[in-house]
Every structure is written in C-alpha cells, then in structure tokens.
Amino acid sequence: MTLLDIKEDRPTPKAVYNWRVYTCAAVASFASCMIGYDSAFIGTTLALPSFTKEFNFASYSPDALALLQANIVSVYQAGAFFGSLFAYCTSYFLGRRKSLLIFASVFILGAGIMLGANDARGVGPILAGRVLAGVGVGGASNMVPIYISELSPPSIRGRLVGIYELGWQIGGLVGFWINYGVNTTLAPTRSQWLIPFAVQLIPGGLLFLGALWIKESPRWLFANGKRQEAMEVLCWLRNLEPTDTYMLEEVRYIDQDLQRYENEVGKGFWRPFLALKQPKVQWRFFLGGMLFLFQNGSGINAINYYSPTVFRSLGITGTNTGFLTTGIFGVVKTVLTVVWILFLVDLVGRRRMLFIGAAGGSLCMWFIGAYIKISGPTSNPTGGSLSSGGIAAIFMFYLWTAFYTPSWNGTPWVVNSEMFDQNTRSLGQASAAANNWFWNFIVSRFTPQMFLKMGYGVYFFFASLMIISIVFVYFFIPETKSIPLEAMDRLFEIKPVSRANRVLMEELKLFDEEFRREVEGEDSDVREKLESV
CATH class of the missing domain: 1.20.5 (Single alpha-helices involved in coiled-coils or other helix-helix interfaces)
Structure with a gap:
C-alpha cells in the first residue's frame, strides 16, 4: 500500500480513472467556489472601514449593531435553506445539469442586486440580494454532491466529491484575503467594499458556463427512461465500450437497484415522500441531518462569518492584523483540504477521520476557552502584543483548523452524497443540505449575541458538541468508502x-x-x- 493506492470494490480498468470524470467534478465544483467565497468574504467586509462608514455603523448601539450584522449574514442561510428544498423539484423534472444552470442564474441575479446598495438606499439591496444568492447556493449545495457521486467510480468517489469541498475552500481563501487586499491598497471609499461584492459574479458565471458543457448524470438518465443517452454518457465517462465487463457490471447494479425500488416504492414525484414511511429511510435522513448539526456545532461557521470577532476575543487588535490572521486561517484550510482529498478520504476513510477531527478539535477548543477565561484578553489588553498564553491560544486555533478541515469540514457532504438509494437520493440530499443551512443559519444568526453573553463559554459549548459527535459516529455511521451506491441499503443493514x-x-x-x-x-x-x- 502507498498513500495513493485505491481500494476497489471490483477489478477496475485504468481507463475509468480518466480526465473526463475529474473535469466534470471540477466544473460542477465552481458551485462550491461561489458558496465558499460568499461564506468567507461577508464577515471581513462588514469590518471594512469603508463599509462601516457607508452604512453608519457608529450610530448603532452594540446590541443593535450585532442584530444588523447577524441579519446581513443570516438571510443568506435562510435563502439557502429554501433553495436546497427547491432543488428537489428542479432535479426531479429537469435533471442535475439544468438545475445547476437555474441556480447559477439565481445566484448571479442576487449578486448583481447587492451592488446597488449605498448610503442612500441603505442595506436593503444587500439583504434582498443575499436572500437570492442564498437560494442559488442552497440549490447548488444540493445538486453538486449528488451529481458528482452519481458519475464517480466507487473507489475514488470520496476524492471526487472532495473536489466540491476543495472548491469551497478555494472560494473561502479568496474571500478571506480579498478584504485584506482592498483594505491595504485602496482608500476607504465605496469602491473598497464594492469590489468584494462584485467578485461573487466570477464563480457564479464560471458555474453557469461550465454547466453548459458537462454531461447529465447517467444514473438520473437511467432512472428517467433515457437508456440510450445514459449508456452514451456512462461510456464517455468511463472511457470504455458498452460491452466491457466493467460496464456490464455497473449497468447491472443500476438496473437491479432501479427495479427493486420500482417494486418497493414506485416511480413518481411523490413516491420518495411515501418511502419516508419506511424506518430504514427515516433513519438515514436523521443521520444526514445529525452530521450537519455536529459539523456546525464544531464552531466552523462562527469563525467563517465572524472571524474578526473571534480573533478579537483572543486579543488580536487592528483591522489589518485581524484580516491577516483570518487569511492565514483560509490558507491552512485550503492546504489541508488538498491533503484530505489526495491521501485521507478514500484511504483512511470517513469514520476514522471524523473520530480524529472531533477528538483533537475538542481539546483545542477547551484550551482556547480556558485561556480567555483566565487571561481575559479583551478586558486586559497588552498594548497590541500577544502574551505567551495568547500565542499558545492562536497556535491551538490553527491546530483546531488542522483537525477540523480534513474531517468534519467535507466528510458530511461526502457521506450524504452517497448513502441514499437512487429513488430517495435527491430528496435525501435536499434534506441534508437543508439541515446544513438550517444549522448554519442558527449559528450565524446568534453568534454575535453568543459572544456578547457567553464570552469564553462559546468555546466550551463547541468543544462539548465535538465530544458528543464521537459517540454518535461510533454507534451510528458505517464506513462508506469503496461501497457502490447501489449497495448502500445493504451497508446500513x-x-x-x-x-x-x-x-x-x-x-x-x-x-x-x-x-x-x-x-x-x-x-x-x-x-x-x-x-x-
């Protein structure tokens, strides 16, 4: 075994691991670039001097300002919640590829509306635009993991779905650093804060153009009676002839799975809802939702959306210093996501990485909370320089990032993209994505108030949830690596x-x-x- 060895469910021709399947996954993952960017840039943009001046933040009381910032951030998650549910409808009737075109268009429209905000109009266009952008990213967050998992060979499915997570981190990296760039190079005018909002249009446009090129999911085509087109797409993706034994096996798996669910559940828009009567289906929907509860309960989105607030709590002062520290956080996440994709998700597996990430991340959070409790860095400033305890707390923060990123950051998306059967996959992913955005909304909406009221207790809260997640994964989440999608029912039995x-x-x-x-x-x-x- 080497780090890049692949564990295969059956003998697989080398032609299967070709540029086509990787390119389709990468193009679809432009969706996660726009999600990652939107999640990352807003927190530091709200702290730009030009933005706070334009919208007169100084006139607000601390509680009123925290509420305004929470609303600007959280309406995006609210839109994403509904977008992830709308995607079930578009996916059923139009397919995965056309759904991506629709949600990319909605996102671009929302991003354009945000650019109309100014001191005269107030933040209304930003709020309205972020709702629409949220609908776009919510729908895309449903579609992309499903699309990638349905075109992937089982042995590299984790790696390919991991490209979706890598896109998220690349978008986040740009989002974290762009505000550092405009704050250090541009005067605090309207253009300074407008540029970060305008950059949203780039990943949205790339997704729209890319969705015109990629192929439809072959499994969706099989499920909708378009067998000839499905075979053509599958042969193109696998780079094999339809008579190849590997192709015959894969089509047999697909046909058997479709036949079984046609007999058990039947075809139709509402049939997957009827399948929810089955305890085994309910159980997997529950597991998918809980994975995202624990992902958000780790504290990641509190950091993503309110990184300046987080770093101030550790004693870091100054706008540029806070932005720089946040930018380094983005670099660490991106580098470790690459490591996760190449070496960990399909080699180490899903379960083991979740264990390691939760255990190590929890210890780091306990340390940070204890440091803030004992030292009180915000109430006892040290004149711009960090104490030795503060330096240790910053180190533990980045160590927490090292534990979290290759584990809970992307693994819940991978598991949810693969653990549902063909008839409930789209609805199951809609449920999982909606759960993600619901818990994301809760965290983003109440984080400012949590920091005001709980202080160091916020870190203890996140640490406790990470400990609980270890017990949850051990008893309830099976290892899904290398298992064909059509065998997931058996796995959970x-x-x-x-x-x-x-x-x-x-x-x-x-x-x-x-x-x-x-x-x-x-x-x-x-x-x-x-x-x-």
Missing part, C-alpha cells in the same frame, strides 16, 4: 456498524466472482459461498 464495511466488501467480492464466471460461461461454487455469507 449490517450490524455492528463498526464492521459493516468489511463484511459488505467481502460480499461484493463474492458477487463479483460469480458474475464474472457467468459472463465467461464457467461453473463455480461461489453461489454456495454467497448463501453462507
């Missing part, structure tokens, strides 16, 4: 959860041996082995 992946991989190996013997016309005793398993 196997108990105990800690052994489910190993047991199912052995079953798949035996099934694969049987199928290849059938294709080659040979006799085998594999069926007896399967019955014993």
Whole structure:
C-alpha cells in the first residue's frame, strides 16, 4: 500500500480513472467556489472601514449593531435553506445539469442586486440580494454532491466529491484575503467594499458556463427512461465500450437497484415522500441531518462569518492584523483540504477521520476557552502584543483548523452524497443540505449575541458538541468508502456498524466472482459461498 493506492470494490480498468470524470467534478465544483467565497468574504467586509462608514455603523448601539450584522449574514442561510428544498423539484423534472444552470442564474441575479446598495438606499439591496444568492447556493449545495457521486467510480468517489469541498475552500481563501487586499491598497471609499461584492459574479458565471458543457448524470438518465443517452454518457465517462465487463457490471447494479425500488416504492414525484414511511429511510435522513448539526456545532461557521470577532476575543487588535490572521486561517484550510482529498478520504476513510477531527478539535477548543477565561484578553489588553498564553491560544486555533478541515469540514457532504438509494437520493440530499443551512443559519444568526453573553463559554459549548459527535459516529455511521451506491441499503443493514464495511466488501467480492464466471460461461461454487455469507 502507498498513500495513493485505491481500494476497489471490483477489478477496475485504468481507463475509468480518466480526465473526463475529474473535469466534470471540477466544473460542477465552481458551485462550491461561489458558496465558499460568499461564506468567507461577508464577515471581513462588514469590518471594512469603508463599509462601516457607508452604512453608519457608529450610530448603532452594540446590541443593535450585532442584530444588523447577524441579519446581513443570516438571510443568506435562510435563502439557502429554501433553495436546497427547491432543488428537489428542479432535479426531479429537469435533471442535475439544468438545475445547476437555474441556480447559477439565481445566484448571479442576487449578486448583481447587492451592488446597488449605498448610503442612500441603505442595506436593503444587500439583504434582498443575499436572500437570492442564498437560494442559488442552497440549490447548488444540493445538486453538486449528488451529481458528482452519481458519475464517480466507487473507489475514488470520496476524492471526487472532495473536489466540491476543495472548491469551497478555494472560494473561502479568496474571500478571506480579498478584504485584506482592498483594505491595504485602496482608500476607504465605496469602491473598497464594492469590489468584494462584485467578485461573487466570477464563480457564479464560471458555474453557469461550465454547466453548459458537462454531461447529465447517467444514473438520473437511467432512472428517467433515457437508456440510450445514459449508456452514451456512462461510456464517455468511463472511457470504455458498452460491452466491457466493467460496464456490464455497473449497468447491472443500476438496473437491479432501479427495479427493486420500482417494486418497493414506485416511480413518481411523490413516491420518495411515501418511502419516508419506511424506518430504514427515516433513519438515514436523521443521520444526514445529525452530521450537519455536529459539523456546525464544531464552531466552523462562527469563525467563517465572524472571524474578526473571534480573533478579537483572543486579543488580536487592528483591522489589518485581524484580516491577516483570518487569511492565514483560509490558507491552512485550503492546504489541508488538498491533503484530505489526495491521501485521507478514500484511504483512511470517513469514520476514522471524523473520530480524529472531533477528538483533537475538542481539546483545542477547551484550551482556547480556558485561556480567555483566565487571561481575559479583551478586558486586559497588552498594548497590541500577544502574551505567551495568547500565542499558545492562536497556535491551538490553527491546530483546531488542522483537525477540523480534513474531517468534519467535507466528510458530511461526502457521506450524504452517497448513502441514499437512487429513488430517495435527491430528496435525501435536499434534506441534508437543508439541515446544513438550517444549522448554519442558527449559528450565524446568534453568534454575535453568543459572544456578547457567553464570552469564553462559546468555546466550551463547541468543544462539548465535538465530544458528543464521537459517540454518535461510533454507534451510528458505517464506513462508506469503496461501497457502490447501489449497495448502500445493504451497508446500513449490517450490524455492528463498526464492521459493516468489511463484511459488505467481502460480499461484493463474492458477487463479483460469480458474475464474472457467468459472463465467461464457467461453473463455480461461489453461489454456495454467497448463501453462507
């Protein structure tokens, strides 16, 4: 084994790992660039001198200003919540690719409206534009993980869905640094704060143009009776002939899964809702929502949206210093996301990374909260220089980032994109994305008030939730790496959860041996082995 070795569910031709599948995933991930940028730039933009002057922040009381900032940030999450639900409708009737075109257009419209804000009009256009932008990113956050998982070979599915997370971090990196750039190079005029808002149009436009080129999801085409087109797309993605054994196996998996759910649930827009009567389906919807509760409960979005507030609580003063510290945070996240994609998500797996991230991240949060409790850096300033305890707290903050980024940052999106069956995948992802944006909204809406009322207790709160998440993952989340999408139902049936992946991989190996013997016309005793398993 090497770091780049791939664990395959069955023998896979090298042609499957080609530029086409990677490029489609990367193009679709322009959606996450716009999500990441929008999530990152707003917190530091609200702290720009030109922005605070334009909208007369000095006239507000501390409580009123905290409420205004919370509203500017959180209406975006509210729009995203509904956008993620709307995406189920567009996905069902129009498919994954056309849905991306629609939501990219809505995002571009919202970003354009924000540019109309000024001191005379007030923040109204920003609030309205962020609602529309939120609808766009919410819909995209539903579609992209599904789209990528449905076109991915199982052995690199985590890596490909991880490109979505990488796009998020690249967008966030630009969002964190752009305000440092305009604050250090431009005069505090309207143009200074308008530029960060205008940059939103770039990833939105790239997604729109890219969605004109990428192929529709082959699994969506199969599910909607467009078999010839589905075969053409699947052969193009796999770079194989339709008669290749690997292609025959994959199509067999898809057909069996579709037939089973047509028999059990049936086709139709409302059928997946009827499937919610089944306890096994309800359980996976619950698990998906809980993963995003714990992701947001780690404190990440409090940091993303209110990084200047977070760093002030650690004793860092000065606008540029705060922006610089925030920018370094973005760099660390982006670098570690690349490491996660290349070496961890498909090699180490989902479960193990969630354990490591939660345990290490919790310890860091306990330390930071204890430092603020003991030293009180905001009430006992040190004249611009950090004490040794403050330096240690900053180090623990970046160490927390190192634990969080390759674990809870992207893994919930990966697991949710792959754990639902074909008939409930779009609705399941809509539920998961809506959960993400709901908890995101709660955190972004109340973080300013939490810092005002709880102080160091905010860090203890996040640390406690990370500890609870370890117990949750151990007992309820099976390892999903290398498992075909059509075998996820079986994975969630196997108990105990800690052994489910190993047991199912052995079953798949035996099934694969049987199928290849059938294709080659040979006799085998594999069926007896399967019955014993």
